[in-house]
Amino acid sequence: MKIGKVRAAFLVALVLAGTAGCASGGGSTATTSAPAPTSTASMPVESSSAVASAAAITVKDFAYGDPITVSPGATVMVTNMDTAEHTVTADQGSAFDVEVKGSGGTATLTAPSKPGTYAFHCTYHPNMHGTLTVK
Ligand SMILES: [Cu+2]
Numbered sequence: 001m002k003i004g005k006v007r008a009a010f011l012v013a014l015v016l017a018g019t020a021g022c023a024s025g026g027g028s029t030a031t032t033s034a035p036a037p038t039s040t041a042s043m044p045v046e047s048s049s050a051v052a053s054a055a056a057i058t059v060k061d062f063a064y065g066d067p068i069t070v071s072p073g074a075t076v077m078v079t080n081m082d083t084a085e086h087t088v089t090a091d092q093g094s095a096f097d098v099e100v101k102g103s104g105g106t107a108t109l110t111a112p113s114k115p116g117t118y119a120f121h122c123t124y125h126p127n128m129h130g131t132l133t134v135k
Helices: 002-025
Strands: 055-059 068-070 075-080 086-090 097-100 105-110 116-121 129-134
Touching (some): 055 068, 075 097, 097 105
Parallel strands (some): 055 075, 068 129
Antiparallel strands (some): 116 129
16 A cells, blocks of 8 residues: 555654664763862961960950950950940050940950960059950
8 A cells, every 4th residue: 555655664764763863872972071170269367376265355344354364466355245335455555455345345355475464454444454364
């Protein structure tokens, strides 16, 4: 029959096409995607001077709390829980002097690099006294 012949031819064509497709698709396609260069993320570099252990002064009820001892050059976090503003000011010289806003305000002071005992006070409230020991 005429129709049968056409069908057969069509099927053969399909098979041939399929084979051709397989042959061409099996080739080894070398993926030459180079790996992305690992970016050397520059880390924030701390100052090379000895990063001393963290210390903190919490000002509350117009008092500095217990005397604290820190390493030379240490960063001291000062937190002010009073509503009034305070300062942490070295009695002698200008070893340190920071202002700390009230109601949870914070400031950081850098401890002197020279070991010793540093008395400090509040500029606004001269009756406030504290002691910072560096060793
Ligand atoms: Cu004060």
